[in-house]
Amino acid sequence: MTDAAVSGVKVETPRYRAVSIIVVLLALFVFAAIFFPLGVILQRALLPNWKPDFALWATTLAQPELLTAVRNTLIIAFVNTVISVPLGIFFAWLVERTDARWGALSRLLPVIPLLLPPVAMTIGWLFLADPRAGFLAAPMQGFFRSIGLSIDPSSLAVQSWGGLILLYVLFSVPHVYVVAAAAFGSLDPSLEEAARIFGKGRLKCFLSISVPAIRHAVGSSALLTIISSFGLYSIPALLGTAARIDVLSVYIYRLLHATYPPKIGQAVVLGVVMIFVIGLLWLAQRRIASSTGHAQIGGMGIRPNLISLGGWRWPARILLLLYVLLTSVLPLVALFIVSLQPFWRSTIVFDQLSFANFFEFWSDRQSRAAIVNSAWLAVLTTTVVVLIAGILSIVGKNVGGAREKWLGVLTKVPSAIPHIVFAVGVLVAFGFAPFFLNGTWLIIFICYLAVYIPQASIAAESAVQQVGNQLVEASRIFGARPGRTFWTVQLPLILPGLAAGWALIFTLVVGELNAAAILAGPRNPVIGYLILALFDNGTYSQLAALGSIIGLVSGVTVSIALILGRPRFSSKAVRADD
């Protein structure tokens, strides 16, 4: 709580020198994994050979294709943010604040898409809405024909501006939802009740009271959406290429993998530009957030009266269900069907369905290696990253003050950097002399570690925050040394939170495509690499099988982790002191 250094008197704790050394080493390791690659690419871009030289910038920026990619990226980022942020906030409001929610289930509904890796969703949508072989293509065309519209089938293609934006939106909405739902959850309901009492209508109340009250969450979710729009690789790689819509992430990938020798310098310059743009947006968002101030958050633990939607209740619920249908159910069903077909076609011939695709790629040495590698990497990175985040959060909480704050801020840095840019940094920093890690699983491990530490530490910090100070103090008062306090009180209490974090990160790693695209190759294949290879070869049935496996494994892992990590005690009691 307070700083012992103030008094100049040091508490005589028995020396846990080994423990503190381990903690410091862990922190250094994590920060090296985060900041060394960043430092290296900044140096490469700004001070090549340690002196200012902008020849590289000139060549990079002179590429005509770059302009198109930048323009497309900006359009996608803008449109995606404008659609996803209001939609995500609206869903959060419906579920948290109105009687459109039904039971605990409805709070989970909008998050379900987070459990399905974007790459699986994208492949699923490819099977659904391809203009020729998509399952939805024929019914859609039939529908339009029946209402007297004759339209070109290819205008309904998912490989188009519309399709791209649709998928970006489907991907972004749950992220906005999570941020907004948390903000609504801690917002004093009397604000809205007062507005209703003073005669505002439901929609007016939502627009004039609820949304402004969580404007800090609006700002941060908009920033989050922009960052992911800049950096997302899976959706534009699988859909944009066919539609001839190039974006920056795909452009960077091509610089490294579609040219020989790889144009690493140009990739680095573009990465640095993206970091600067995001940094500026981040500063702007902070300025706006701090100048408008935070909404007053009430401390009373009363369940708010939900706003009655009346006749709009069921339409609102149907909207939520439709959203889950589009993001998770339909793509997964499409994946399953195609994975059982000998080849991808829009009609289902039942006596041709079989599990042959699953066996086929399992018998392929490269595919098997990719799956085994990914499984190992996912288990290993996830466990390591969650454990490190857990230890750092507990240590942060114990030291308190400025050190806790900085630990928190520094572990979040990678979340502001598109994964694909970060992967370039890791490649440049560790891939060649003196480390020569290019083509090894270790380089992917390092990249994942840094890239997923923000999510892990958010999960760990919120778990640690929920454990009241007095629970830890009580342990020490009753004679337990710090080690015993850690093992018997702190760790068991944050374990459920860590398990939830573990599950989330596991699914992210399994379906990871951004870093895999940059860092994986024939020598260190992972699932992400395999997906790109299958896609390029056009072996869609096997792609579907792989997507199904990812979806299935993610779903099962998350369920198991959540069940195992479920607290035996009521969550209310953990927050005994508030």
Next chain:
Amino acid sequence: MTNSSNAAGAPKRTAVQIRGLRKVYRTRGRSVVGVDHVDLDVGAGELVVLLGPSGCGKTTLLRSVAGLETPDLGEISIDGKLVFSSSQKKALPPEDRHLGMMFQSYALWPHMTVFQNVSYPLTSLEPSARGDIKARVHDVLTKLGVAGFEERFPSELSGGQQQRVALARALIGKPSVILFDEPLSNVDAKVRRRLRQQLRDLKQETKFSGIYVTHDQEEAMELADTLAVMDAGNIRQLGTGREVYERPNSLYVAGFVGEVNFWPAELVGVGPHVAHARTDFGTFEIIGATASMQVGQKGHLAIRPERVNIGAPGAPVADPAPRVRGKVREVVFLGARCEVRIELPGAEVMAWLFEAVSHRSPPVAGGAVDVIFEPGSLQWLPA
């Protein structure tokens, strides 16, 4: 109240000794004094209650004894053992101070059963010092009336039961001193009264020493062997509950431990036993002059509402005490007593009438009454 009887037995040894304790919080360049040069002794078997509003430093003092805060200056000994000394640069961590503590939030570990919670202080000890854990847990739970709940989790207990489990955990290790950090502030009034009763019984039985922090004066009076009224990091007055209530040394203390009528006044005469104080509505005799009282001194004349007497106007004077004619503003019936507000020339006085409830008819609002100020009831509170 019978609370002062325990304090009579002189303590054989000191459970806690605090000397010159000072703690300053520095946040963003500002300094806030938490505890300012406090001296305090807690005798063996004595319960000292620290009473004061929030921010008075009572919790900081308690947490310094616990070892959860590190003071800037001073010394603390527990059971004769130095646990903190700024001059010797010594500070034992909480786990080496052999304490029991009851937290405001109970701080029962939600992932452990009642048995695991209560046995925790024992399992922290060396195996040889543990004794028969099962029997000891059973004993203490029985004593507190929560036996049979061993396998339950804290969330499956009521607030009062959790409270008693927390007390059991504080007691089981036979600590040198038990610290209470507003432990009853989270339960409702009825349960609170029962738990206070239980705590007093338990104290009679086990003779534990303790420091108890609260902002509730009734709770403080009921539990304290010694009451320490705190303000702005200082102990303003230290004594038994009765001493502090009947002879407060300042308006602050008088007001904090109960209701009080007070008026600005000046001493106009100080004799060996009596003094005279002048107010806007008359000059009154005070019994019990002290050395610090001097003619011309400014301060307050005070009287507790239950010591204010009233009589019918012009009734035969059997009592030589000074009377002031006043008008009844309002009469509020409060069950056990009647609260009467009376307007005096340029002042107001509140009287609590207890017999009025049962015997005589109370005064009527708007009527005239004589307010009788007994010399023995009036107090001088220096400014």
